[in-house]
Amino acid sequence: MSTFHVIDGSVTQDVIGSAPSDVLELVRETYLQHSCGATVNPNSHFLRFPHDPGARIIALPAHLGGDTPVSGIKWIASYPQNVRRNLPRASAVLVLNDAETGYPFACLEASGISAARTAASAALAVETLADGDTPKTVLFVGAGVIGRTVSDFLAARGTDVRECLVHDHVDAYAETFAAYAADAHGWPARTVSQIDAALATADLVVLATTAPAPWLADGQTLLPGQLILNLSLRDIHPTVMIKCHNVLDDIDHCLTAQTSPHLTETEYGTRDFIDGTLADVLRGDVTLGHDRPTVFSPFGLGVLDLAVGYHIYRTAVRTGRATEIPGFFPELKRW
Missing domain, CATH: 3.40.50.720 (NAD(P)-binding Rossmann-like Domain)
Structure with missing residues (x-):
């Protein structure tokens, strides 16, 4: 991977809203793939705050195998008091990593991904x-x-x-x-x-x-x-x-x-x-x-976020709605 793309929430919403049944079938396939041991889904990690016990930020690392493997992590914040500020409770990003090199190649707004999966x-x-x-x-x-x-x-x-x-x-x-x-x-x-x-x-x-x-x-x-x-x-x-x-x-x-x-x-x-x-x-x-x-x-598996996020990434790139960040990696050769 030599490029890095950012995909905003409006694109995510459009892709999901245009074909929700595609997302459901992805979830079905991912559940079956997970049950066969073709995924890696470690425990979620919770960042909590003594001064605000109701708030938390959760890291969900995961790897999805199969014909198009991908790794990644969702970083999702849940702040129930946000509703008093007229803000959504949850906010999130999803980072996708190349399964062969480990290089991150995309960052997606992920509260919509999380809700959709x-x-x-x-x-x-x-x-x-x-x-x-x-x-x-x-x-x-x-x-x-x-x-x-x-x-x-x-x-x-x-x-x-x-x-x-x-x-x-x-x-x-x-x-x-x-x-x-x-x-x-x-x-x-x-x-x-x-x-x-x-x-x-x-x-x-x-x-x-x-x-x-x-x-x-x-x-x-x-x-x-x-x-x-x-x-x-x-x-x-x-x-x-x-x-x-x-x-x-x-x-x-x-x-x-x-x-x-x-x-x-x-x-x-x-x-x-x-x-x-x-x-x-x-x-x-x-x-x-x-x-x-x-x-x-459903506890909410990180592999579901990966499956839906990767689908959105590929759709966004194919349709020209992913924003490329030139020079995101300062150098791509070791020597």
Whole structure:
């Protein structure tokens, strides 16, 4: 690699928005590739701050093998207090490295990549795990970027939503999301203030909050066959998790960092509550019953960011929308 390109967020959004199904298929392929050992996905590294315990910056290094190998790292900041500043909670960059030389060759704005790969994995989980027909009543808990992007991917895949319920601790956010779902997707959408009643009626529950600890506990009613996308990872109490079917994206990764699966393992001293990974279900190695709710908990693998980011990079270069930085490397010969 002798050139270096920068790709801004508007290009990322255009590439993702023009073909969301391509992103979903990339995520599907990457999950299967990861399950076969054709990736390297170390543990994420968390930079935390004693003066602001809710904030963190996370490094996700990864390597994706196959016919077009690539390495890289996502550096993503999560600052929940940003919403009070009228700023998005998360910001990120993705650096891509040549698999042969190690040289970095691109830097991409990556908050959109992160949201898209999360939403694509959520939509893939719905198509893979939903009981019977596609969900008719969908409850979004948390009305931020992740929830909105999940709605975009569900709509792009033709999910037949008959009723969209939105709950957020800030009423204005819930109202904005409901209006978006109605205008952008044509879904009948409304806000709900009573989360318990909404949980008891939804076929699909999308948890996309910033909650630091579990709040969904035994007093709330879940349904057999209900699908819960545990995207924020820390909303569900172990006493609820243990009673559900549980599918993860990667078992070892999910059982860290005080996630709901991690807390459940710690509380009960076993991993027997885990049915398998989404790749296991995709391959037909794991079949789930409909006798209880199913929870999908994706920790968020760096290899997904790489797959989506590399797709965006190649598309941007091919269409002339990547900005080359001449002279980024001062010299490319050792002698």
